[in-house]
Amino acid sequence: MKKKLVIIGAGMASGRALEHLLSVDPQSWDVTLFNAEPRGNYNRIMLSPVLSGEKTYAEIVTHDDNWYARRNITCRFGESVVRIDRHNKVVHSSKGSAPYDKLLIATGSAPFIIPVAGKDLQGVVTYRDMDDTQAMIDASARSGGKAVVIGGGLLGLEAAAGLRLRGMEVTVIHLMGHLMERQLDPAAGYLLQKDLEARGLRVHCKGATKAILGKDRAEAVLLEDGTVYDADLVCIAVGIRPETRLATDAALDVGRGITVNDQMLTSDPDILAVGECVEHDGQLFGLVAPLYDQARVVANTLTGQEAAFRPVQTATRLKVTGVDLFSAGDFADGPEREDIVFRDPARGVYKRLVIENDRLIGAVMYGDTVDGSWFSGLIRDGTDIAPMRDTLIFGPAYQGETGTDPLAAVAALPSDAEICGCNGICKGAIVTAIEGGDTTLARIRATTTASASCGTCAGLVEQILACTLGDAFQLPAAQPICGCTDLTHEDTRRLIKARILTSMPAVMQELGWKTSCGCHICRPALNFYLLADWPLDYTDDPQSRFVNERNHANIQKDGTYSVVPRMWGGMTNPRELRAIADAADKYAIPAVKVTGGQRIDLLGVRKEDLPNVWADLNAAGLVSGHAYSKGLRTVKTCVGTDFCRFGTQDSTGLGIRLEKRLWGSWTPHKVKLAVSGCPRNCAEATCKDIGIVCVDSGFEIGVGGAAGMDLKEVERLAKVATEAEAIDLTVAFFQLYREHAKYLDRPYKWLAKVGLDWVRAQVVDDPENRAALIERFDLSQSLYQRDPWADRATPKAQAEFAPMADLTQEAAE
Amino acid sequence: MNWLDIGALDDIPRRGARVVKTAHGCVAIFRTGDDRVFAIDDRCPHKGGPLSEGIVHGHMVTCPLHNRVFALETGLAQGADAGAVTTYPARIEGGRILLDARRLLRGRAA
Ligand code: SRM
Ligand SMILES: Cc1cc2nc3c(=O)[nH]c(=O)nc-3n(C[C@H](O)[C@H](O)[C@H](O)COP(=O)(O)OP(=O)(O)OC[C@H]3O[C@@H](n4cnc5c(N)ncnc54)[C@H](O)[C@@H]3O)c2cc1C
Ligand code: SF4
Ligand code: FES
Numbered sequence: 001m002k003k004k005l006v007i008i009g010a011g012m013a014s015g016r017a018l019e020h021l022l023s024v025d026p027q028s029w030d031v032t033l034f035n036a037e038p039r040g041n042y043n044r045i046m047l048s049p050v051l052s053g054e055k056t057y058a059e060i061v062t063h064d065d066n067w068y069a070r071r072n073i074t075c076r077f078g079e080s081v082v083r084i085d086r087h088n089k090v091v092h093s094s095k096g097s098a099p100y101d102k103l104l105i106a107t108g109s110a111p112f113i114i115p116v117a118g119k120d121l122q123g124v125v126t127y128r129d130m131d132d133t134q135a136m137i138d139a140s141a142r143s144g145g146k147a148v149v150i151g152g153g154l155l156g157l158e159a160a161a162g163l164r165l166r167g168m169e170v171t172v173i174h175l176m177g178h179l180m181e182r183q184l185d186p187a188a189g190y191l192l193q194k195d196l197e198a199r200g201l202r203v204h205c206k207g208a209t210k211a212i213l214g215k216d217r218a219e220a221v222l223l224e225d226g227t228v229y230d231a232d233l234v235c236i237a238v239g240i241r242p243e244t245r246l247a248t249d250a251a252l253d254v255g256r257g258i259t260v261n262d263q264m265l266t267s268d269p270d271i272l273a274v275g276e277c278v279e280h281d282g283q284l285f286g287l288v289a290p291l292y293d294q295a296r297v298v299a300n301t302l303t304g305q306e307a308a309f310r311p312v313q314t315a316t317r318l319k320v321t322g323v324d325l326f327s328a329g330d331f332a333d334g335p336e337r338e339d340i341v342f343r344d345p346a347r348g349v350y351k352r353l354v355i356e357n358d359r360l361i362g363a364v365m366y367g368d369t370v371d372g373s374w375f376s377g378l379i380r381d382g383t384d385i386a387p388m389r390d391t392l393i394f395g396p397a398y399q400g401e402t403g404t405d406p407l408a409a410v411a412a413l414p415s416d417a418e419i420c421g422c423n424g425i426c427k428g429a430i431v432t433a434i435e436g437g438d439t440t441l442a443r444i445r446a447t448t449t450a451s452a453s454c455g456t457c458a459g460l461v462e463q464i465l466a467c468t469l470g471d472a473f474q475l476p477a478a479q480p481i482c483g484c485t486d487l488t489h490e491d492t493r494r495l496i497k498a499r500i501l502t503s504m505p506a507v508m509q510e511l512g513w514k515t516s517c518g519c520h521i522c523r524p525a526l527n528f529y530l531l532a533d534w535p536l537d538y539t540d541d542p543q544s545r546f547v548n549e550r551n552h553a554n555i556q557k558d559g560t561y562s563v564v565p566r567m568w569g570g571m572t573n574p575r576e577l578r579a580i581a582d583a584a585d586k587y588a589i590p591a592v593k594v595t596g597g598q599r600i601d602l603l604g605v606r607k608e609d610l611p612n613v614w615a616d617l618n619a620a621g622l623v624s625g626h627a628y629s630k631g632l633r634t635v636k637t638c639v640g641t642d643f644c645r646f647g648t649q650d651s652t653g654l655g656i657r658l659e660k661r662l663w664g665s666w667t668p669h670k671v672k673l674a675v676s677g678c679p680r681n682c683a684e685a686t687c688k689d690i691g692i693v694c695v696d697s698g699f700e701i702g703v704g705g706a707a708g709m710d711l712k713e714v715e716r717l718a719k720v721a722t723e724a725e726a727i728d729l730t731v732a733f734f735q736l737y738r739e740h741a742k743y744l745d746r747p748y749k750w751l752a753k754v755g756l757d758w759v760r761a762q763v764v765d766d767p768e769n770r771a772a773l774i775e776r777f778d779l780s781q782s783l784y785q786r787d788p789w790a791d792r793a794t795p796k797a798q799a800e801f802a803p804m805a806d807l808t809q810e811a812a813e
Numbered sequence: 814m815n816w817l818d819i820g821a822l823d824d825i826p827r828r829g830a831r832v833v834k835t836a837h838g839c840v841a842i843f844r845t846g847d848d849r850v851f852a853i854d855d856r857c858p859h860k861g862g863p864l865s866e867g868i869v870h871g872h873m874v875t876c877p878l879h880n881r882v883f884a885l886e887t888g889l890a891q892g893a894d895a896g897a898v899t900t901y902p903a904r905i906e907g908g909r910i911l912l913d914a915r916r917l918l919r920g921r922a923a
Binding site: 546807 | 817819820824825826827828829831832833834835836839842846847860861862863866867868869870871873875877878880882914917918
């Protein structure tokens, strides 16, 4: 029986929680998702680019209909929940009800509306969701329109800048003495105001709104000081308050937000809450970073895993194109506090660091914010900054004796300096790895994980290599994928994961592809990376595949194709052989050959016959052998204990079971397996990508063999006692290769880069990681293990494989 | 001109191609990512590769056999490679693809 999970609110927090939950446990939950808005999840923080016209709504949707459908989530969008009946464990909405075993409240916040006359007039909007954004876009469509934005905080300024870009005349009214006073000090606030004014906005600080004037719709805004600003549109963006009404009515503990503990449980153990609607340890949240942490905890709590939410400092940036500001930590003045300030008026740059007891506790920057993350790190870690105090404000490049030489600066970093922020790897660990023989970026990444997440520290790691190895090291020239990009395969793969890029346009846009739609080199690689990394979200693109994979057959030199059905572990039977013979006769196939992979090849098939040949073979139970794919090819076996006098284990059976588990999956390059029943090795297992040799005491698993352009014997991954373990290790290795290798690297090439030790640590020594790899593989297989021939043995596909028109019979007039 | 309706635009996937059989060999009809159509001979001048099976990028196609790249508009090989394929006028009207078949019908030399 699946457990019923009801979620109220399809916002950013619950969206993330669902992703985590269903990726760790896709099977146990029956999810019903209510949302007051008539749509599913989108990236709310990107509303401002939509408002300004830099993005469209479609581009900011994070979960589309498909996403929900594939996970069987019952979507009840446009349906507000009005009551929670905790006694009967049912929620009631405007249109019906839904019972729950677990309930997740994720109702976000509601905009605060100032209680002035005229606030209900037509033309007065808030800024929270897509409807608000659309209303503002519509209002700006009338030419010569005037807008007043009440509130000079993050939201108000983004709204104002967007409306200005849409061509409206915009005035911002702000109650306090300077803009964004919660994030900026007066000096930075001043620079910001100057910048915005230069962009044609009017800013009125210390302005208290008295009333919104107008008969049927808003016409003007009146301030306490008597100033009147004309307005066709008034946007109120003065703050938000947690949306707690349902929780209050249901008598849950509610403070300013819905009270939750470290596990994100409310005062009712079957009800969790997440997002801006919660209060944790007296604190409210208004930025997504902590909500994402909460979402992870929610998923863990629901799946019975230990996890605790610990809020961390988050930094603020304003998303107004061309305005560069950054603020983190606490920057109020105080008796024990000292400032370091840097100004460059000509460039409009201002930086201020707030220091208490030799620790950095706050940073505000305007105009030049590249060092923002470094300062955030110092604040978060409470680093003692006394030794670098003199040059601190110039950023990490200036730490060390010699100032501008970056290598000297890196050499001067203490060994506990954090290099890779994502994975918390410090310089000392990297130097130790280098001294232990990891002398390439790839090896360091593999052994220490430094630069393995967002990749921004890769340059630093290379500099550490350079100064540790001295002249022995030459900075490698990074080899880009192709002329469409400067990025390497490795960087691209990492960025696809780190920045959650789930479509080809997203990759090309976000990573700055230089061509409109890639080329024949990068597109097949990207298509593979995307489907391997996001099996649920990405839709395979046949037009980005080489002809063989698009047509599910090998093209021959004369434009005909070959057809190779699977023969599981090399076993066949009279029925299959008869079907193959019949097809060869019926379609006049010129050649039938036994391949080097223990199966039969029909060569010289015409393209338009392919779907018909497949349909006939399908009818006899034969499926595609993927002899054309970067995917699982063959699993060769020997006769093993069934017939052979030397056989030690059921090598044929194990081969068949492996082939049944792995077929249909896509891999960076082709993968071939073999299982031999004893060390005489009749299946040639020791030169396969994965080869298993059975012995009396168990199974020897070798990986990274080759017998093509290079000849290589496998290296021993592990020896295990049972067949189940042999299958587990094989599947985990297979998935690790899928997740990490560069497109068109066979396993042996990839192994040479990452090292067998690293692979062993992932697959053999770490059972949890092994299980996770297997789980991710099986999840992907749940979608991809389909016979492509069966999918195409249809009249529609048959028509698509034929010419679209035949003019041979038409005569010229 | 002799415009012949050879099918619907949607019969061809974006960044894909289909062929039209003619008395003078197959002609490949390409649909690019920006929904333009181009018609060229479906035979690579190198070793006869079926260009309709190549990967389409921008207004170019890469031959599936040995990766020569051709501009769809001009039929010219790109980069260091020499050679060209014949192109034919094609256009879209009301979602239908029209091909100028003057040089393709029986009874005329190519
Ligand atoms: C059909 C078959 C030869 C045969 O008649 O026996 C064959 C045929 C082709 N091989 Fe192979 N290989 C075949 C077994 C092998 C083997 C032997 C084996 O699998 O035990 C090897 C050496 C083992 C290995 O893979 O390391 C082999 C190493 C290659 C290579 C070199 C790979 C490498 O990394 O070095 C290529 C080129 C490539 O994949 O890039 C290749 C590529 C090809 C292609 C796909 C070339 C192409 O792109 O057109 C050939 C397709 C021919 C066609 O017209 O269909 N074939 N090829 C065999 C099919 C096996 C099967 O049932 O799926
Ligand atoms: C314009 C804008 C720009 C922003 N920019 C940034 C930024 O740059 N960086 C940053 O970190 N954060 C930013 N934020 C804040 C960020 O968007 C929020 O912190 C985040 O969306 C909160 O997530 P949530 O899931 O808690 O709530 P929401 O995303 O608001 O989702 C709550 C959902 O619940 C629904 N709901 C409410 N009540 C009910 C009910 N009774 N029944 C059914 N459904 C209900 C609502 O309709 C809503 O869709 C921005 C916000 C806005 C509006
Ligand atoms: S590998 Fe060993 S068991 Fe298998 S066929 Fe050869 S000799 Fe027999
Ligand atoms: S046949 Fe086209 S490149 Fe060789």
